[in-house]
Amino acid sequence: MNNSPIQAVIFDWAGTIVDFGSFAPTSIFVEAFRQGFDFDISLAEAREPMGIAKWDHIQAVGRIPSVDKRWIEQFGNPMSSEDVDRIYAAFMPLQKAKVADHAAPILNAVEVVDNLKEKGVKVGSCSGYPREVMDVLIPVAADYGYKPDYVVASDDMPQGGRPAPFMALKNVIELGITDVNACVKVDDSAPGIEEGHNAGMWTVGLLLSGNEAGLTFEEFQSADAETLDAAREKAREKLIKSAPHYLIDTIADLPGVIADIEQRLKAGERP
Structure with missing residues (x-):
């Protein structure tokens, strides 16, 4: 009752x-960018779009002006959906391994x-x-x-x-x-x-x-x-x-x- x-x-x-x-998602985002593309983002950048679904979150991090600028400098083009897929593929096993901690x-x-x-x-x-x-x-x-x-x-x-x-x-x-x-x-x-x-x-x-x-x-x-x-x-x-x-x-x-x-x-x- x-x-x-x-x-x-x-x-x-x-x-x-x-x-x-x-900290579980933010630290893993940093690691997934590093694993997927040997690309560094800060914890502050990883935190910026928090609250939305994780694939969308990775895409949103890629659209942060400071990240976008460094990405284009490193790869020549803005982050694509295929790039997001690759980072997400790195993110998932890392997140599953760490979330229990x-x-x-x-x-x-x-x-x-x-x-x-x-x-x-x-x-x-x-x-x-x-x-x-x-x-x-x-x-x-x-x-x-x-x-x-x-x-x-x-x-x-x-x-x-x-x-x-x-x-x-x-x-x-x-x-x-x-x-x-x-x-x-x-x-x-x-x-x-x-x-x-x-x-x-x-x-x-x-x-x-x-x-x-x-x-x-x-x-x-x-x-x-x-x-x-x-x-x-x-x-x-x-x-x-x-x-x-x-x-x-x-x-x-x-x-x-x-x-x-x-x-x-x-x-x-x-x-």
Whole structure:
């Protein structure tokens, strides 16, 4: 029985629930460019389009002006679809080999999720990872205690991934949700927040655990207030463009947001 006006919370994976700082995909993008073409990109360049499906992400990195310029200097032409295919082919086995190393839950993630389940709220999830990567990640995350009620991978939806609403809405259908206004989307990337908006949901952006701050958990733990403020502002600048309803540091801060949304729903508000 649901004791909350919220019917479902739909979480992103890397940088939201697991993999503090979203390092599994970023480091692998750098390595895949190197393996595929002996071409170097920075971690910052690898992070730039985070949140979209991985093939599209590689293509988007190739279109960053600084990367495009170096690519043309090295190869004589802009990056082609065939080039993207070759980098993606290098990316996939690397990602599958490494994703389990970054499956540890972030801070209070399991506790927050379990509390939602205890209230009868369904827990959905979606990811920019393709299904063959998720098939490696899901059982390892389950061993750590994270077991969402449903998982959608980026290539499960032929209509495409974020910022389109299809992955979020697939969760709605499979979880038997009757009102998208009673759903919350939680993500550390702008495309993931836009996905929530496009699906008609409340949206929550995460500032410090995800891709935009790019801190390791150790850096986060040892950082002084000034360092955290700088990381927060860097992430806020990127995420605010997608106009999330709430911005918080990590999933540990989500219970307060959930309580606020519950009150707003009871008062008749909609996202």
